[in-house]
Amino acid sequence: MAPSHNETTGPEQAETPGADAEAHGFSVSLGNFSGPFDLLLTLIGKHELDITDISLSRVTDGFIAYLRDLNSADELDEATEFLVIAATLLDLKVVGLLPQGELVDAEDVALLEARDLLFARLLQYRAFKEASAWFSGKFDAETGRRFRSVRLEEKYRQQTPELVWTVTADDFAAIALLAFTPRELPSVGLDHLHAPLVSIREQAAYVVALLRAGEPLSFRELIAGADQKGVVVARFLAVLELYRGEAISFEQ
Incomplete structure (x- = not known):
């Protein structure tokens, strides 16, 4: 299968990663697109950008260069996430490059269904990523909360009623004795269940x-x-x- 024209011509170069790229996430710079990788996925998911016009090999090369500037803790998560999305994009591109004619048999219908499933997987990825970002923001917003560890202010303490003890120590002892005394278990008869057996x-x-x-x-x-x-x-x-x-x- 011959490669698309964007993979052989045009000034497509992967963006050189640096401190700015690491701070803002992975970005790509191609002949027909330049910007964050997430924006690229959004445009493809909305069918505003044709996947067949994207050079996935150059995107992959740029991502590998981007990984070299990350620490080992972030590298595994970023690489795993990119592999899932890259595999989906590759499947989408293969489907897009196959000849599309009139639907004459079940294989053509299955081909379109597979393409729709791939787009659905891409949208699902976007939804999960946005949800995780929302949870992360909530966690960050709640990190500044602290529980109250001081006594109640005097002006509020004066408003509380005075506690008056009406129970003596002997009363507490009697209550404790009653609570810890083992209670006799009630006997449950079985006579009401069935008649006794007769020999x-x-x-x-x-x-x-x-x-x-x-x-x-x-x-x-x-x-x-x-x-x-x-x-x-x-x-x-x-x-x-x-x-x-x-x-x-x-x-x-």
Whole structure:
């Protein structure tokens, strides 16, 4: 792919960095643009400057020279930020240099969608940078705040009501004793949740004990002392188990 005409002709030179460039951020000076790098991104994002007319190689060379004048603490942040933006601009330029015709297939549509996504990424970068600048300004504005470390002025102290103690030391001791005395935990019963389980074996032994008296008993007589439905059911099942084991006999 042949390079654009701005990369081969014209007096495009990257601005020589210095103390002024470091103080005001990275700036570029090209044949069709001269100013801060952020302004260049703004113009590209607003489609007021064609990305295909920008020599990204000269912008990169100028940024490398700009990094040499920064200290090591700022160099990493600046370089990381520039790499993200430079990659986005490079993708935009590749899309812009590809032949654009009528939309005849899905690939052309995808190409335009990719370009729109790249522009959206550029605008997102601008939004985050402006938000970070806003937060930084707020932090700087609040650094001068200090909390009050002196006593209240006398004219205000006179307006406060006099504190009158009505509680003695013994009263405080009694309150402390009451507060630190362990409290008895309330017992929570489970009777209201479900009926207690009834053992069929125990009910079978109870039935056998009644029948050993020698007289036949009706089922109503067997459950005469049962006060719960569970006991009645368990006693009935006990009778069936005893009958199946031929321990008792009954007539219906």
